[in-house]
């Protein structure tokens with residue numbers, strides 16, 4: 001069994017916790033896209049871990065963590081993360097595999113990211129300034145430098161020449177004090193010495209692992225609505241966080257995917273700019289932000305908060321072929337008298353049931369809400385479905401109806417154990433096997 005865990009909204013859905021929960025049933029956890037713009041938060045024994053690049057499976061001894069070719073890798077960010085893990089006694093040696101085809105993020109990518117945002121002015125995307133977009137631009141523009149290029153014994157164009165050309169292009173674009181290419185290159189040479197033992201062909205590694213009967217969990221970063229193709233373009237990240245990204249980002253065929261879990265909050269959040277139809281700009285939004293501690297794991301920015309948007313999650317269900325939902329942060333809704341679920345958008349006299357591609361339409365359309373009663377008894381820490389208040393169960397079941405996807409996992413708190421796995425779902429079988 002190989003499964004995908006990905007975000008069904010705009011990222012920050014709680015994928016880290018779900019991956020962490022499922023990891024004991026899998027011996028491999030593989031990232032297939034994004035970079036250190038992601039921030040997967042996991043709480044174990046009350047201790048908080050924020051993982052940006054290395055899959056959250058690293059917190060489970062014996063799990064192999066894979067960084068696929070679809071990821072863009074900043075070596076310095078990786079080394080910092082490894083150092084932080086070592087401080088708490090987590091060793092990565094022998095457990096980390098990095099694709100030789102993954103593209104590198106270099107200092108000029110970070111500068112170009114900031115520059116591009118300044119150029120966009122009012123229409124800025126609100127990127128994480130980590131150089132993600134420019135690194136993918138260079139990949140698609142066929143100028144990028146891949147991890148494996150650093151160790152290529154017979155390069156067509158030496159890496160030093162490519163760095164020199166890229167830095168010269170950066171200097172022409174940005175002006176100001178020119179960047180010297182030599183330190184950038186020297187840093188890469190040093191980085192290669194450290195990276196070398198972990199680097200290999202990930203597609204071959206995963207094929208061998210499958211033949212050996214090992215099970216892989218594919219971990220998505222960001223979310224469906226931030227996907228470069230299926231998200232709210234141009235207010236998106238530069239990679240495919242949707243299920244299709246697994247095949248291209250790891251070098252596996254569609255048959256290597258047996259199930260897809262879409263992680264979604266019991267409400268909606270978004271960090272950065274771009275449309276968000278159910279955003280609440282008044283007190284209720286602030287209340288959700290406080291109750292859910294909705295501040296970015298990577299940048300610390302306050303997240304925009306709003307009601308659950310079933311149009312968004314239905315879109316995610318379709319483009320990813322979701323088998324089940326993992327519904328997180330139910331406890332954040334504790335104490336709300338009335339809850340709302342957006343089931344469609346009103347555009348003039350039309351009702352839209354699918355998320356439109358045109359952002360003008362998204363901006364003009366009004367959410368259509370259903371109201372449900374909230375629950376008086378807190379659900380924080382409840383670990384049994386039957387012990388949830390009837391109103392909570394009604395809310396969950398309504399979400400299942402309007403999205404068309406069963407909510408197999410419910411999360412009622414940040415700890416690994418504050419989780420309900422619903423009876424009758426395949427997920428239960430996967431967990432028990434672990």
Ligand code: IMP
Pocket residue numbers: 010011012037038039125126127128129130131132133221222226235236237238271272273
């Ligand atoms: P970039 O990925 O840094 O280029 O940022 C593009 C957009 O994606 C911005 O709106 C970011 O806030 C958003 N974004 C990137 N990574 C994450 C994430 O892990 N969670 C939530 N939003 C993200």
